[in-house]
Amino acid sequence: MFSGASAINLDTKGRIAIPKRYRELLSARHNSQLVVTVDIQSSCLLLYPIQEWETVAAKLALLSDTQPTERAIKRLLLGYAHECELDGNGRMLLPPPLRQYANLDKRAMLVGQLNKFELWDEATWQQQIEQSRLAILNEDLAANERLADFSL
Numbered sequence: 001m002f003s004g005a006s007a008i009n010l011d012t013k014g015r016i017a018i019p020k021r022y023r024e025l026l027s028a029r030h031n032s033q034l035v036v037t038v039d040i041q042s043s044c045l046l047l048y049p050i051q052e053w054e055t056v057a058a059k060l061a062l063l064s065d066t067q068p069t070e071r072a073i074k075r076l077l078l079g080y081a082h083e084c085e086l087d088g089n090g091r092m093l094l095p096p097p098l099r100q101y102a103n104l105d106k107r108a109m110l111v112g113q114l115n116k117f118e119l120w121d122e123a124t125w126q127q128q129i130e131q132s133r134l135a136i137l138n139e140d141l142a143a144n145e146r147l148a149d150f151s152l
Contacts, residue, residue, distance in 0.1 A: 001112075001114050001115070002022060002112030002113065002114060002115070002116070002117055003112040003113075003114065004111075004112050005109050005110070005111045005112075005125075006019045006109065006110045006111075007107065007108075007109060007122065008108050008109070008110050009106055009107060009108070010094070010099070010104055010105065010106055010107075010108060011091075013093065014093055014094050014095075014096065014099055015091045015092060015093050015094070016091065016092060016094060016108065016110070016119070017089065017090050017091045018086060018090045018091070018092065018110070019090075019110065020090065022112075023086065023090045026049060026086060027086070029049065029051070030049035030050050030051060031050065031085075032085050032086040033049070033050040033083065033084070033085050033086075034047050034048060034049055034050065034053075034083075034084045034085075034086070034092065035047075035048045035050060035053035035081055035082065035083050035084070036048075036080075036081070036082050036084055036092075036094065036098055036119075037076075037077050037078075037080045037081040037082070037098075038076055038077070038080045038098065038101050038102070039118065040073060040076050040077065042118075042128065043101065043102055043103060043121075043124060044102050044118045044119055044120040044121075044124070044125075044128075045094070045098055045101070045102045045104075045118070045119040046116055046117070046118060046119075047110075047116060047117040047118075047119060048115070048116045049115075049116070050083075052115045052116055053081075056077070057078075060073070060074050060077060060078060080097065080098060080101065082094075082095050082098060094119075102119060102120065102121060102124075103121045103124060104119070104121050105121065107121070107122040107123075108120060108121060108122055108125075109121075109122050109125040111125070
């Protein structure tokens with residue numbers, strides 16, 4: 001399970017280094033293989049360990065090729081999907097179209113989301129955090145059936 005936010009940098013070749021705290025798990029359980037694709041609701045990338053991606057791909061296979069929204073989701077997620085393997089230094093190359101989609105240049109944030117990572121441009125991440133904070137403050141959590149019993 002992945003959690004936490006890590007500030008990372010893209011090098012001049014468009015590579016990122018996965019923080020050391022995640023590398024052993026990715027190596028042992030996922031053979032250092034990841035699939036990177038776009039987030040369909042935010043301008044960030046999603047990095048799935050290969051087995052987690054296989055679960056997503058199975059769900060995508062069930063979507064229709066004739067229903068426009070389902071087809072659009074498949075087109076984006078599968079069209080941008082790129083298989084990567086971490087090198088000996090824990091680095092992976094992000095293809096230019098993926099970097100462009102998420103506006104990634106130099107400074108980025110890698111954010112653990114249990115079964116996957118999100119990869120954000122650092123400034124966009126800061127904006128997203130503020131929007132999320134405001135959304136939570138403005139929501140009546142007790143009125144939300146799924147959050148009513150949520151406690152920390």
